[in-house]
Amino acid sequence: xxxxxxxxxxxxxxxxxxxxxxxxxxxxxxxxxxxxxxxxxxxxxxxxxxxxxxxxxxxxxxxxxxxxxxxxxxxxxxxxxxxxxxxxxxxxxxxxxxxxxxxxxxxxxxxxxxxxxxxxxxxxxxxxxxxxxxxxxxxxxxxxxxxxxxxxxxxxxxxxxxxxxxxxxxxxxxxxxxxxxxxxxxxxxxxxxxxxxxxxxxxxxxxxxxxxxxxxxxxxxxxxxxxxxxxxxxxxxxxxxxxxxxxxxxxxxxxxxxxxxxxxxxxxxxxxxxxxxxxxxxxxxxxxxxxxxxxxxxxxxxxxxxxxxxxxxxxxxxxxxxxxxxxxxxxxxxxxxxxxxxxxxxxxxxxxxxxxxx
Ligand code: GGG
Numbered sequence: 001x002x003x004x005x006x007x008x009x010x011x012x013x014x015x016x017x018x019x020x021x022x023x024x025x026x027x028x029x030x031x032x033x034x035x036x037x038x039x040x041x042x043x044x045x046x047x048x049x050x051x052x053x054x055x056x057x058x059x060x061x062x063x064x065x066x067x068x069x070x071x072x073x074x075x076x077x078x079x080x081x082x083x084x085x086x087x088x089x090x091x092x093x094x095x096x097x098x099x100x101x102x103x104x105x106x107x108x109x110x111x112x113x114x115x116x117x118x119x120x121x122x123x124x125x126x127x128x129x130x131x132x133x134x135x136x137x138x139x140x141x142x143x144x145x146x147x148x149x150x151x152x153x154x155x156x157x158x159x160x161x162x163x164x165x166x167x168x169x170x171x172x173x174x175x176x177x178x179x180x181x182x183x184x185x186x187x188x189x190x191x192x193x194x195x196x197x198x199x200x201x202x203x204x205x206x207x208x209x210x211x212x213x214x215x216x217x218x219x220x221x222x223x224x225x226x227x228x229x230x231x232x233x234x235x236x237x238x239x240x241x242x243x244x245x246x247x248x249x250x251x252x253x254x255x256x257x258x259x260x261x262x263x264x265x266x267x268x269x270x271x272x273x274x275x276x277x278x279x280x281x282x283x284x285x286x287x288x289x290x291x292x293x294x295x296x297x298x299x300x301x302x303x304x305x306x307x308x309x310x311x312x313x314x315x316x317x318x319x320x321x322x323x324x325x326x327x328x329x330x331x332x333x334x335x336x337x338x339x340x341x342x343x344x345x346x347x348x349x350x351x352x353x354x355x356x357x358x
Contacts, residue, residue, distance in 0.1 A: 104272045129260050135253055146160035266304070
C-alpha cells in the first residue's frame, strides 16, 4: 500500500499584488492536487504584511512561529507597502525572519527563456537561456550588525557589517556545486568583488577554490559582479549555475529574469536543504504598488513558485505538468498579461494555466 500524500502549507499572501497573484497560485495547486492524487491543506495567515503592521505596530504577532506550526512548506506572495511602512522594517519583520528562523540558507531562482515570451534575446530561441541563480540567504551583506551614532547631527555615522562564516559559505557553495554537477552543462560561475571588498569576498573565492577540488567535473569560473552583470545582458546564454552572496545574488536574480523578458514570471525557493524547517516559495517580484489593485499583475511567478514547491515536496510529475501548462499559456498573447504584451488580466491568465493542466 502506498502512503497517503497529504501536505499542509502555510499561505501568506502579503501585500499589494501578492494578494492578487496568490489566489491564482492556489487555483493551480488545487487543480494539480485533484489531477495527481494528493491533497493540500491550506492554513492562511493575515500577518507578514503592512496591513497587519498598521493595526498592530509590528509585521507579525509575537507567537508567529507557534501560529505557523510545522507546515510542509510556506507559500508566500510579496511584502512591502512603503507608504505605510519603511521597506527595511517590512522586510526585516517578515521574509528575513522566515529565512533565518527556518534556516532557509539557499535562495534558488531560475532565469529561463520561455517560448513566446517577448524578450530582446528571444531570437536566441527558447531554452538557450536556462540558468539557476543560487543566492546565499541567511548572512552576508544582509546583516543587522552595525549601528548609527549621532543621528540627525553633522557628526552622524552609520556602520553595517557583512557577515560571512565558513559554515555559511561552504553550505551554499556545496548546494550550488551539487546542482551544477547534476546538470548537463556542469558549469558553475561564482560572483564576487574581491578587488574592492578585500576581506569577505577573497574569503568567498578561497572557499570556491577549495570546494571545486571535490567537483572535478564541474567547470568553475569566477567573475567580478560588475562585469558579470554586463555579461548577463550581453551573453546570458553563457551561464548555467551562478552562485553569489546575499546581495549580489538578489541583484543577479532580478537581472537574469529581466533579461529573459520579465521579472513577472520568475519564481524562487527559499530552501532549507537539510529539511530541519519548512522551505518557503514566492515569486521574485515584490508587491508592485504601482499596479496593485488593478487586476493586471502577472500571476506566473506565483504559479511557477507552486511548481517549485511541489517538486520540493516530492510531487515532481505535478510540478512538471504545471511548467508545461505555463509554457502553453505564455505562447498565447490572449492568455498572457500586459507586461508580456498580452491581453489577459491576472485571473484570466491564472484560469488559463489551470485549464491547460493535464
Ligand atoms: N516576493 C518577493 C518579495 O516580496 N520581495 C520583497 C523584497 O524586498 N525582497 C528582498 C529580498 O528578497 O531579499
